[in-house]
Amino acid sequence: MKIIREIPAMKDWVRAVKKKGETICLVPTMGYLHKGHLDLMRMGKPMADHLVISIFVNPTQFGPSEDLDKYPRDLPRDTELAASVGVECIFHPSAEAMYPKGYCTYVEVENISEGLCGASRPGHFRGVATVVTKLFNIIEPDIAIFGEKDYQQLAVLRKMAEDLNMNVQVLAHPTVREDDGLAMSSRNKYLSTEQRQYALVLSQALLKARRLVEQGERSAEAIKAEAVRMIEQTPESTVDYVEIVDPALLKPVERIEGRAVMALAVRVGATRLIDNITLEAS
Numbered sequence: 001m002k003i004i005r006e007i008p009a010m011k012d013w014v015r016a017v018k019k020k021g022e023t024i025c026l027v028p029t030m031g032y033l034h035k036g037h038l039d040l041m042r043m044g045k046p047m048a049d050h051l052v053i054s055i056f057v058n059p060t061q062f063g064p065s066e067d068l069d070k071y072p073r074d075l076p077r078d079t080e081l082a083a084s085v086g087v088e089c090i091f092h093p094s095a096e097a098m099y100p101k102g103y104c105t106y107v108e109v110e111n112i113s114e115g116l117c118g119a120s121r122p123g124h125f126r127g128v129a130t131v132v133t134k135l136f137n138i139i140e141p142d143i144a145i146f147g148e149k150d151y152q153q154l155a156v157l158r159k160m161a162e163d164l165n166m167n168v169q170v171l172a173h174p175t176v177r178e179d180d181g182l183a184m185s186s187r188n189k190y191l192s193t194e195q196r197q198y199a200l201v202l203s204q205a206l207l208k209a210r211r212l213v214e215q216g217e218r219s220a221e222a223i224k225a226e227a228v229r230m231i232e233q234t235p236e237s238t239v240d241y242v243e244i245v246d247p248a249l250l251k252p253v254e255r256i257e258g259r260a261v262m263a264l265a266v267r268v269g270a271t272r273l274i275d276n277i278t279l280e281a282s
């Protein structure tokens with residue numbers, strides 16, 4: 001397992017691979033790996049000659065009052081886990097290397113990044129699109145894999161790769177959950193034992209929504225109201241947003257016709273958690 005911290009060294013490694021005509025699959029992460037991350041890596045392993053991950057807690061995607069400084073980090077453990085699923089190389093740059101003094105170039109994906117998490121975290125997707133563009137330029141992956149857990153991020157990055165004619169295929173992996181339904185997340189570590197139980201309301205509200213659609217409910221307002229009710233009844237839990245949108249452009253829909261995505265963000269204690277589900281009206 002190679003851990004590469006410097007951008008020129010990473011580019012040298014990539015150049016050697018490309019010279020041989022071999023392919024690269026990249027799984028970008030912020031580290032503190034869990035089974036969700038590892039499943040993305042397992043998916044990528046057979047898809048290219050080389051599996052690379054990045055571990056970088058990207059400062060430009062955090063707001064001033066967010067958890068950049070306390071975001072969990074554990075490189076030795078991450079290295080072991082990544083090795084166990086066949087990762088060959090970890091790119092782990094410093095913030096100073098990625099954003100040196102005088103840095104001033106950003107990537108903005110309009111519309112699709114403005115609602116949902118984009119509304120409650122201004123600048124977040126600008127930071128995500130920028131860092132992923134930089135990772136794509138440094139690592140030149142043929143394939144990059146992202147999780148549906150961060151549905152809006154996936155949609156933004158797909159659009160970015162398409163609009164900017166990037167030479168990378170953006171692939172999605174379904175959300176990986178704990179046995180009780182909680183979507184895996186590095187931020188779950190922040191939850192106390194009680195909050196860990198309260199956090200089940202996210203997946204339960206989404207499953208309730210799916211059941212309502214199966215029973216014939218088509219009004220987005222009614223479905224969202226039920227989710228809000230469930231969240232408000234849960235101790236220590238407050239709604240950030242509950243929205244039902246079309247799967248491609250992420251515009252809110254009034255009625256469920258065909259496929260839609262219900263996405264929500266909930267604060268459990270001080271921890272902001274997100275989740276989403278596909279709703280399908282037959």
Ligand code: AMP
Binds near residue numbers: 030147174
């Ligand atoms: P993060 O380290 O949280 O930035 O996540 C890195 C990648 O893993 C992103 O593409 C996430 O969408 C994906 N990911 C994180 N948690 C999950 C999960 N529970 N299921 C599927 N993908 C996930």
